[in-house]
Amino acid sequence: MVEDYWGDRMNTPAIMDKTTRAQWEVFIQRSRRMEVQLRRSEREATIWQENTGYGIRVIIPRGDGAGVGFASCNSESEIESTAKRAHDLAKLNRSPFFELPEKKKLPSVSTVDKTILSSSERVARDYAEKAQALISKERDISLTYGKVRTYAVKNEIMNSRGLAYKSIGTYIYVEMALKVGLGSNPTEFWPSRYARRVSDVAPDKLVPQWLEIARSSLRRHAPKTKETTVIFSPSVVCDAFVPTIGFHASAEALKLCLSQFKQDEKVGSEQLTVTDDGLYPYGLRSNPFDDEGQPQHRTKLIEKGIFKKRIYDQLHAHTMRAKPTGNGIRTGFGVDVDERYSSLPANANTNLSIEPGNRNLDSLIEEADEGIIIHEAAWLNPDQITTQFGSEIRNAQEIKNGDLGEGIVGGTVSGAVLELLQNISGISNQAEITSGSSLGCVAPYIRFDRVQISGPT
């Protein structure tokens, strides 16, 4: 069934060549999803899903610029009409001219969990049952709602310059809502995580970690208003850094006069080294080629606090006379990993990989006289341009005299991410592939000094 569903049935290049004489590109995704949703000890819903989509871009040179049209559909029978629409849109549009990539040698990168590929339904069911069993052993914590979803996704890109690549990737998504406390005033720990392979989020590894954080909220209080030392968990780092460092390091941000990063200038603490790593093994945005067909790379963005290099997609590499870095990425608000075909490529990061430090998390905590470690923020969502953020603290713990204390729930953490980079005072020695509201980060715990916390007192 898998092979049949994923099989090629139409000669897409022939259809495209017949429809337009302009430059064209077709990005195709075919996927299968299997999802189990949990309601306490029961199964609330089981969802089986197959999805196919075609994103077609046409570029017509005109004067010193070009017209660029993009149209997407999800039916093989509509490829021709969709290509015609993209061509018609390109005739109206005014954009800078750029070339689509030619075929090149591709790097190899690990993106597949063979178990998910061959048994996605069983993996989702087994994971859900194991998680339910582990949580049911708790006395003061219970599962109210959960999701486990597996994906097998085939990506394919082809263009008018003869480029034709395919890749396969797998994903697993886990989300658990844990009720903390039995009394009339419970709270919740509501984490989620994407991974490429089950072993990165194995239930016997991840669920106990989540339960430990949930237990820390059993005794809790709201924070006081003050500036203090704050440690961000890897998923909070992901939500802070991806929308901000990713944007300000892009060529597009420079072109639009919005980047706050200048080459060879200090942008953060000398402890901070960040690489855009499109080849990180099992990274969530790892792939041999980007979403325009350019080989993905490793690009060192920030080295010891100094901004070094920008990331480029085809458009900005051409208009700014630079080499493309494999950073033409299709993404968008609410667009899932297998729905990228419906978005135009944009100049964005792959995996932001933050170099681990030389101390473990316990040392980062011990060195802080007082502060807070934030495991989960409600929705950090920093402003891309100003990098300002303000988010409710959902699950945190106070640090007193170098020890972890009572849980902190409520109040707000706020600031500007690019200002926080200057205040890094410690980075843990282990990084993990992580996700929050954003995808594409390999992050350790990071400690920042002088972070604004606001509470009711």
Place this chain on the structure above:
Amino acid sequence: MGQETKSGSTIGDIQQTLSKVNLPYVDGLYDMQEALTIQKNKDRENISTRTVRGISLRGFSSRGWLYSNSNRTDLTTIRKLAGKLSFASGTKTGKLTLLEPIKLDKQYPVKKDPQQIMLEDKLQKIRDLFSLARNMDSRIVDVHVTYSERVMERTLLTSHGTWARQRIPRTRIALQVIVKENGVTEYDIATAGGTLGYEVIDELTEDAVRETVQGATEQLKAVLPPRGLQKVIMDPGVVGVVCHESFGHGLEADQALRGRSYLKDMLGKRVASEHVTIYEDPSLEGGHGTYYFDDDGALSRKNTLVDKGILVSFLHDIETSAMMNSPLTASSRTQDASRRRFIRMSNTYAKSGDWTIEAMIKETKSAVMMMRWQYGIEDPLGGGMQVVSKKGYLIENGIKTKPLKQITLTGRVLEVLGSVDAVSKDGFVVDAGNCGKGKEDYVPVGEGGTWWRTTGVIA
């Protein structure tokens, strides 16, 4: 199945295939969405279209809801999807509210059908808006204009005889003006949208563009808001988001069934001050979340959620309505046929009061005024809330003084809503937004009200 539809059509194929599935309740959703987006900034223009088709077959059994979804619409695929449901055939069903079947075929009327306007004309209008804003101030470094139109055509067939189709157009326009001075970059944004036609574009008048440019330049000298517990005056859009995150998400009855609602035992009790009345209305004319029937087949109706501070109703689908013995509220929705249906809001808004905004400011010694909502997020079990606005003002001794940068309001919903002590009679709006259930499954919604004054933690 109810109305007969010709075999060979997608709807007919779904109808005939579902009739052979041996489950006590099954339904089929056939969803088509066509979207056009035009974006312009100083560097380039993006014009794109998106066509999405999909089928979602659903059955209910003692194993919970079963979905099988595909964006292939051929008969072989439909049969394969039905086969995925059939593995639960014959199992004892759970409890559902079985609706009176409806027969409906409705198209939402708009003043200017976007599909009748030439694309060239739309593009020219976007270019004109860009130029108008760009030339208003020398500190402007860029202007981003985004216009989008989407038509959703959705057909629902149920094993209990419903055959209903609705065609809902939605349009939005957004203008972001970005300014720079002395190394500081800031912006302001104006948006309009709803279940509307191309007339939405007329809402960005020259005055609205000028106000956005002034808002952006004013942000260059804005300061951070004072931190901690403060009196807060919220503009009508921010009030809408507060209503949405507090007694919208907090009242989704699926969360109550999961043991995940802090409001589960609060029906009939006081949950807000007497000044607070909140409605949830999928039948609201022009609202971004407006529809004729929900994705279970329940007809839209205006629901009162909170009446003068007393909790009146949760939001229900056909499962929670049966489990909690409550009337349906037409709140079952899905983003598209590739996802499951959840209990969701449509248009959530607060009733007007009897203050004027001028009097509210004048009679406030010290407060933070929140304007231009950006986003919010719910906390269904913990009863917390987070709402973020792009800008605001400081109120000092009854006068609006310094402009403020981004403002975050957090706090316990019962405390924030319990502290509302003034509601204005003027300024009523219902803004257009998109709402996720958690961080996924986005549906178009409306949210609004008039000006409120309350107390909350500001950062």
